């Protein structure tokens with residue numbers, strides 16, 4: 063399907079690996095110039111008509127993205143797509159969590175999302191076009207053991223995005239969320255390895271425990287999440303805003 067994203071400019075955060083990287087690659091393959099923010103940065107890469115331009119910043123530092131939207135617009139002429147991806151928080155039982163855990167999760171899951179969405183939203187309101195998508199988690203809809211930090215702050219981010227969607231709709235700017243389920247990235251591999259070490263099981267047994275609750279019988283590849291994100295931010299999804307789309311192989315059992 064032709065997505066109509068070519069020649070556009072996108073910002074993707076937490077984009078050197080996993081879902082963020084797959085999304086940056088997908089958008090660059092569609093012909094976009096993609097500013098890919100991460101701590102590790104990297105070298106610029108060409109993708110047919112598109113490109114990935116690395117941007118080094120640490121999202122956990124307050125104000126790390128100050129001036130970024132203005133700089134992108136100054137250099138590339140517009141900002142058409144923003145994909146708000148974040149590093150995942152610590153996995154912890156509720157009653158084992160410390161206040162430092164809550165502050166660290168706030169500083170990566172909520173603060174940078176709000177700071178960047180405000181800057182991007184103001185820019186897109188002025189240019190009267192654009193699409194913002196938050197990469198969230200199905201744990202917002204169905205909290206899982208150990209996922210309290212993720213579910214709590216992402217629920218706040220989710221309410222923020224819904225409010226922003228309503229406010230930006232009259233300006234032709236769309237705001238949505240994509241909620242991945244289990245996806246085979248470094249983060250997932252680390253989670254499975256630490257569960258296997260803690261439970262005295264094999265990694266395959268831990269993977270089996272996760273996959274048995276997924277009706278499609280496997281976890282996602284990051285590229286499958288990226289495909290949905292690319293569709294949601296593209297003109298092909300032009301009547302879709304204020305929505306939260308689960309990409310989880312059927313794992314969430316709620317009907318809505």
Ligand SMILES: NC(=O)c1ccc[n+]([C@@H]2O[C@H](COP(=O)([O-])OP(=O)(O)OC[C@H]3O[C@@H](n4cnc5c(N)ncnc54)[C@H](OP(=O)(O)O)[C@@H]3O)[C@@H](O)[C@H]2O)c1
Pocket residue numbers: 075076077078079080081082083099100101102103119120121122147148149150151170197198199200212241242243244245246247248249250
């Ligand atoms: N994988 C899953 O099953 C799954 C399911 C649902 C939701 N999610 C959520 O989706 C998001 C992405 O997950 P993932 O599995 O793709 O993670 P991942 O493979 O661990 O990748 C994390 C990315 O975040 C970047 N990053 C980490 N700390 C950063 C910081 N302080 N500032 C800027 N960038 C930073 C990393 O790059 P650098 O290290 O180079 O900075 C990397 O590019 C997470 O929020 C995760 O919780 C994942």
